[in-house]
Amino acid sequence: MEKPDVQRIDGLSPAISIDQKTTSKNPRSTVGTVTEIYDYIRLLYARIGVPYCPNCGKKIEKQSIDQIIDNIMTLPEGTRIQILAPVVRGRKGEYTKQLEAYQKEGFVRVRIDGENYELSDDIELDRKKKHNIELVVDRLVIKPDIISRLTESVEIALKHADKMVLIDVRGGKEILYSCNYACPDCGFSFPELTPRMFSFNNPFGACPECTGIGYLMKMDEDLIVPDKNKTLYDGIKAFGSSTMKKGDTMAKMYFEAIGKHYGIDIKGKKIKDLPRWFMEKILYGTGDEEIDFEYSSYAGVRKFTAPFEGVLPTLDRRHSETKSQGMRDFYEMYMTNSECPACHGARLKKEILSIKVGSKNINELTEMSILKIKDYLNSLELNKTEAMISELILKEIDQRLQFLVDVGLEYLTLSRNAGTLSGGEAQRIRLATQIGSGLTGVLYILDEPSIGLHQRDNDKLLATLKKLRDLGNTLIVVEHDEDTMYAADQIIDIGPGAGVHGGKVMAQRYC
Numbered sequence: 001m002e003k004p005d006v007q008r009i010d011g012l013s014p015a016i017s018i019d020q021k022t023t024s025k026n027p028r029s030t031v032g033t034v035t036e037i038y039d040y041i042r043l044l045y046a047r048i049g050v051p052y053c054p055n056c057g058k059k060i061e062k063q064s065i066d067q068i069i070d071n072i073m074t075l076p077e078g079t080r081i082q083i084l085a086p087v088v089r090g091r092k093g094e095y096t097k098q099l100e101a102y103q104k105e106g107f108v109r110v111r112i113d114g115e116n117y118e119l120s121d122d123i124e125l126d127r128k129k130k131h132n133i134e135l136v137v138d139r140l141v142i143k144p145d146i147i148s149r150l151t152e153s154v155e156i157a158l159k160h161a162d163k164m165v166l167i168d169v170r171g172g173k174e175i176l177y178s179c180n181y182a183c184p185d186c187g188f189s190f191p192e193l194t195p196r197m198f199s200f201n202n203p204f205g206a207c208p209e210c211t212g213i214g215y216l217m218k219m220d221e222d223l224i225v226p227d228k229n230k231t232l233y234d235g236i237k238a239f240g241s242s243t244m245k246k247g248d249t250m251a252k253m254y255f256e257a258i259g260k261h262y263g264i265d266i267k268g269k270k271i272k273d274l275p276r277w278f279m280e281k282i283l284y285g286t287g288d289e290e291i292d293f294e295y296s297s298y299a300g301v302r303k304f305t306a307p308f309e310g311v312l313p314t315l316d317r318r319h320s321e322t323k324s325q326g327m328r329d330f331y332e333m334y335m336t337n338s339e340c341p342a343c344h345g346a347r348l349k350k351e352i353l354s355i356k357v358g359s360k361n362i363n364e365l366t367e368m369s370i371l372k373i374k375d376y377l378n379s380l381e382l383n384k385t386e387a388m389i390s391e392l393i394l395k396e397i398d399q400r401l402q403f404l405v406d407v408g409l410e411y412l413t414l415s416r417n418a419g420t421l422s423g424g425e426a427q428r429i430r431l432a433t434q435i436g437s438g439l440t441g442v443l444y445i446l447d448e449p450s451i452g453l454h455q456r457d458n459d460k461l462l463a464t465l466k467k468l469r470d471l472g473n474t475l476i477v478v479e480h481d482e483d484t485m486y487a488a489d490q491i492i493d494i495g496p497g498a499g500v501h502g503g504k505v506m507a508q509r510y511c
Contacts, residue, residue: 012443013474018430019447020423027213028201031421032366032414035404035433040397041414042198045355045362047393048386051190053183054354060181060190065158068177069151072142072167079142082168083150084111085157086176088133094125095133102135109136134166190351198355198362200347207349209342217319219312220336221283228272232282235271238334239311250295257293258282258308285310366415373414374401403432406464408457424452431464440472450481462487486511 024034032038051060063071075081087102088095099110103119110117111134117123125131137160138153140146157165163179181190191197197205199212206212224237232255239251259266264278271279286308295302309317319331339345346353346363353361358380365373377394404410407428412421421429427449434444446465453461462484469475469489477484485491488511495506 013441015443015445016434017445017447018427018434018449020427020451024418024426027417027419029418030366030414031412031416031418031429033201034418034429035400035414036436037397037400037414038366039195040393040400041362041365042195044390044393044397045198045357046193046195048382048390049193049355049357049362051181051193052354052356053188054351055188056183057354058183060183060188061178062181063177063179065151065154065179068154068165068179069147071175071177072150072154073147075142075169077142077144079172080139080170081142082139082170083137083153083157084134084166084168085137085161086132086134086164086166087161088131090130090132092127092130094127095131096123096125099123099133107135107137110134111136135160188351190355193355197352198348205348205352207340207343207347210340210347212347214340214343214345214347215337216340217332217335218338219315219319219331219334221312223334223336224283224311224315225271229270231269232266232271232274236282236311238315238331253293253295254308255282257291258286261291281308281310283311285313363415367413369411369413370401370404371410374398374405400432400436403435403464404429406435406460406467407432408453408460422452424449427451428453428461431468435464435468435471438471443474443476444468446475446477446479448479448481449477450479450484455483458483 030038032041052058053060072081087098099119102110107119110119110123112123112125113132116136135157137157138149140150140153154165158179162182164182165177167175167177169175181193182188194204196202199205200207200214201212207214210216224239225235226237227235229235233252236251255266258264258281259278262278262281264274266274288307290305290307292305293303295304315331315334319328319335322328322331340347343350343353348363353363355361357365358376360368360376365376368376377397380394382390404412409425409428409432412425418426427447431446431449449465450458450461458481465475465477465484466487477488479485490511491507491509492505493507495502495504
């Protein structure tokens, strides 16, 4: 706010004004980001989130060498195992040079597509077929005294097979271990999980198609063709139709050439009477199908053959390429927001959405109401390590969610766009955020915080205001609500009229 027109003010507390007019219109702001709860949820997913392969859905686990050794040693004593290094997984090729190189390194045996070979053998592979090649690193029998040799063999396998090792239990199953967040089947790998990967405002996590907004501005067919009782010549907006009646235009040439190509007479015909498949060619393009075009002008006749891009794709392209703000505004008159086809409104990359805490990814969690998120996080079944890591994070999230419940906003979702909130909702969100900040000695000024709140939720709001007061703050509340007046420590009535007709203290009472 502007500085007051006074010479000096002494002893004034820091003041925070919480009104109804400062709702964020930024499309990147959500209830979760405004309240900072989303920051803690991102941290939770980065610390205890479990990645699943976005392609095959298989759980991806990262293990240390010690964990791998401990796991192998749980096999029954006397079990015979082969330690294999899976150097090639489902790839085409002959691999002659690689096999020679492995032999020079001292490896003796190899398993190719399930069959064992000596590396000294003359091995010929079909380069057109996919192969699985595993180096045989060691053969062992499970005993208590093999840990040193087992560790060395596992390290050799991990070194050659991109931090993967395959344990072949003779007469039993095969177990694949990985020191990466990598899918053992399709090879999809994750980097180390960090909070920024779960942010739709960061390129590391944001959907590349919509850059994390969740929707795209696209040309709307109903706005481009608002009146289907008109002809193609004057019924299609923003594509040069305004000048068609004055003479030949490129748009007219396009429409007539496409009509001729498909045997459709467009002259004098209303758009609603044209076949739908034909209109789709006009609006969305002919794909790879080429059309013969002929354009006449004062410079002569120009003939060319090319596919037709389509009215809507052409206008979308012009909108993205133009550097003129005036033209951009013009095109946006015919555009609407449509859900991003890549992330379906989730704002994040596909692989980030495959990381889960419990049974839900971060978008599924934030799509739930605040009350349901609270219940879900409180009922999570975590192992000892996960519980220890997440204890303080979950406590902070629960506390902040409770602040929102306390001001009567338990029905909101954290993914809701901040620009869609009412003035009263936005004000109470900021109120809940202030309680979470835990400031003391501050003067808070609130402008009718009960607006938009159901009468039964007034008690929740008043309890929140009292909590803020009891922290050691002063609250000045501009309000006409009877319950709020009764709850006040002091009432000051300003009047006698409103605006310029007021400004005088009419009554004052300590309650």
